[in-house]
Amino acid sequence: MVWLVWNGLHWMRYAVAPSAPVLPLWSVQTSLVLAVQALVFWKVGLYRGLWRFASVPDLWNILKASVVGVLGVMLGLFLYDRMDSVPRAVLVLYPIVLAAMLGAPRLIYRAWKDAQSEGRRASSTRVLVLGAGQAGEALVRDLRRFGTYQPVGFLDDAPRLRGSKMHGIPVLGRIEELPEIARETAAQLVVIAVPSADATSLQNIVGICERSGIPFRMVPRLQDVLEGRSLPGELKEVAIEDLLGRKPVLPDWKAIRAWLGGRSVLVTGAGGSIGAELCRQCARHGARHITLVEMDELALMTAESTLRRDFPEIEITPILGDCGDRSVIDYAIGRTSPEAVFHAAAYKHVPMLETQLREAVRNNVLATYTVARACREASVGTFVLISTDKAVDPVNVLGATKRMAEIICQALADCPTRFVTVRFGNVLDSAGSVVPLFREQIRAGGPVTVTDPDVTRYFMTIPEACQLILQASAIGTHEAVYTLDMGEPVLIRLLAEQMIRLAGKQPGRDVAIVFTGLRPGEKLHETLFHADERYRPTQHPKILQAEPRKVVSTQVVEQLGHFADACARYDIDVLARLLRDAVPEFEPLNTRTNLGTGATVVAFPARQSRKI
Template sequence: MKKKNFILIILDIVLINLAYILALYLRFDGNIPQLFMETYINNVIAISLIKIIVFYFFKLYKSIWKYASIDEMIDIVLASIVANALAMAYMTLTQVNMPRSIYLMAPILDMAFIGGIRFSYRALSRVKNGTPKNLVGCKRILIVGAGSAGAMIIKELRNHRTLRSIPVAILDDDLKKKDQNINGVPILGNRKDIPRICKEENIDEIIIAIPSANKKEIREIVNETRKTKCKTKIVPGMYELIDGQVSIKEIRDVEIEDLLGREEINLDMDEICGYIKNRRILVTGGGGSIGSELCRQIARFNPEELIILDIYENNAYDIQNELLRKYDDLNLKVIIASVRDKKRIDEIIEKEKPDVVFHAAAHKHVPLMENNPEEAIKNNVFGTLNLVQASDKYNVKKFVLISTDKAVNPTNIMGATKRICEKIIQSKNEESNTEFVAVRFGNVLGSNGSVIPLFKRQIAEGGPVTVTHEEVIRYFMTIPEACQLVLQAGSMAEGGEIFILDMGEPVKIIDLAKDLIRLSGFEPNVDIPIEITGLRPGEKLFEELLLDEEGISDTSHNKIFIGKPIFTDYNYLLKELEKLKDVTSTGDIRKIKQSIQNLVPTYKVYKQLDSSKKENKDSRKSINKIPTTSSLY
């Protein structure tokens, strides 16, 4: 037993006996009858033993009392009540008579003495260690949010002296809280007062402590913090916290995902479990950004076997090791293969017999595919065809294609090849027992090759940050959110659908660049220049999510919509694909693009755009065909 605990037990024995004697003293106005005093002395060992055992059971000797809070006080109250109830039961059973009022006064005095000795230790620790002795060099902290998270941050900052951070003020939008305080820290105003309070109080750092806040509220608060020169940090949303508990280690810098991401996705776990649990799941491109996150999400639902297929062994190796560390009982297999290899794909599907295939393997970089159209066609189009035909042949139950908004009215080779993939799955679905569906969404935050990692590298190098056009806008979604919605859409699939995910509000890329520069602690076009480089080949100002003729219908999930099938002639498609294969083998880019246009009439070579009003107006009209208030704009 630790020395401190031994001392605490001795103190408790003294205090609980002192409480009984004091209760007797108060009951008889200082003249304790000898009978009751002798009765108590004869039972003092039994009473002390009962109470110490109860205190031990309630873990009063395992708490670190210099961090004691309301939880520890509740434990003391409950322990005192239970201990005295058992002591009374013992004395009743042994027919020992004591005044009934003693049984009421004793627990109250126990609470006062037992709690008092412990919280006095915390008070002494607070006086001794709560504030750094030398305030020079300490960060002055402003906390936004006067709720439980804000109170916890104050406690954590005071308990971790090595951080040398002092909570100076709190802001909260609840007007009723103004001029009050939390643990001695005053509430001085609301979020609009951030610039003023930072200046008046010489604030060094701002912590946003509102885990329940939605993304719009976070953006508004961050907009106010930008008016200061203070570093801004944030407590993550409640769904990111372990058991909802806030601690110093959870506080992190504000990230672009906090500003662009949406609210936590509500998933129908039963529906997802219904087609993944105890099923054999194959993920192609399983080592990529989307594929690897799909594997992480799928592993949570206890598949019979998870099969990762990828041509790049390093990525596959990384996700394999990660999943095996997290899921000891996961039946995992990694296959290195190319979706281009028809014979190999046939062998894999026949041998592994997957119930569900998530097809995420694809070439996706627009400029690279413009310069290498043959590779885009071989991988995206014929790789998908190989998987679709093998899945049909060997009775895969469900096939989910990961598609892109660039497949809509494509202006680049990559988008056109993905539109062909959508046609393959929609037409094959008409004659197959396999349920073939596609899930279409926009840009994914932080994925390999996306704009955000590029901007971060450019900022780290001192700039410039390159933006292709001042008017370019894109839809963004976080990787986990995209994959969660893919899984949910898969559970809704009946065959032939193109599921369209709610991508939220479009974001100007130049605004995104400015946000990242500010979040990195710099001023756009002052510390880090922004350079306009011109649109790249095949790049649009605005991406779309829906073809004119597709129409859209709701689903049971408010972030998932369905575009109706518009192409179903599989045999015609096969003939055109044979022509495309022949043309692709020639390497003639002009003929390749002409062949693609025969397959995808909406495909056109996109000219370099200026920011003319007509171009912008036409593009915005295309976007606004998607529902606005309920979903996608």
């Protein structure tokens, strides 16, 4: 093409001259032009371009190569023969004509390939795209490349875009006009390409999509792609966490990596939803060695294989056993010498623990003491207790036992080991949480069971909860208790209705919602802060630090001895009395019978008169 342009411009220039010289098809001058231009093309990367995907950046590279090339040609010819035989008009027109001659074949080839794809799209899915911004433009390019989708129009609320076109696809109207436009265009799928929309806006958009009666998907958020929860270009279903109405916490990754980088860490309960995600977060942000302690063999095997697949460079040590067994935890700490221990192992199902007091105390209280004491004796740098907002003014066995675990950490804190407690609310999609339960009930056709029309809970996602744990650990001071500012509570009834709609069904018509009454140990509303714990802000705007309440270490150790003795004898009555005495703020809800199993909730005695 360079040879054709160079000689063609010379021929055109001399064609209008009265006495045109005879131009040779090849000369030293032509060889010099070809050599210089080929070198420029190679340096610019033009030979590595794919014609099938030629676009504006490729045309810009061609123009840049043509301009740089003519400058190089001018320099070479000046050194060769002072440019005596080169018309100035040729040098002026050369980069323009060359850019056109190089760009045109690429665009024609891409148009031809796109036309072939259009022919194959005759039977493809017709798609309406909500949002004509950058995400919508990138989505249309991806959909056309796949060949199985046919974009038929954009919908956007910006008035300036009305009637305009992008990649030949028109902006047909506002998003609220989706039901009418979908019928007119015979759309078969709606894709929400507004990744920056907040929860309120997304709820409105989802409501419009539901009214249209057409299946809908959404472009994943950039954060989900970067953290590996979604693939680039993947269309995902709208998840309930997208509609929760609260912005996720943005951690200070620099501080987390500075604290975690190169460390050996140990995670108890590593096969659970929180423990497994905590292991992934540690691996992703610089941990050198991760020890997994888990008593469920299948969960341990799954967590280990996932980590080895995703992070092959990190050293993984799986240990099957109960962290409440002192021999297991001593072996784990002695073998891997962790610098930080995350204690995520716990029983956490509220109604179940109301009828299983002995196991709740054994696992949530005594196992915590076992792990914490082993860390203290081994001089582990940091011990992190994963606690719950139910430990604030507890009314159930879960809250009381987790509060007792917090007291244990305070009682053992008079040593170099940093004891950090992190509290957070309900975690979406964790094992035993309400979201998987609702999802299964909806899949079975209902009914969806909600305890009370007015019951509310605070929610966060599993990755967000683990990010909070790492953030608090990174900024944690000695004997610290941290709580996340979780925003507004979520009405469980509305959560159930939104999940039913996301499944493509209508609440009350396709899937019934049944109110069953509060279960044993459940409160109508959770509280995040205790009146006696003076909270102050930390360096992270969404994390608050509580001032720990005073405990008497010797008394706590004595109580733990009584707990261990009562557990060994399986004495429920003594355990109930000990728990009431050890956790002064524990106010159990009224004892009643669990109608589902016939099991009777533990009857806690009146509070003893002696002061703790």
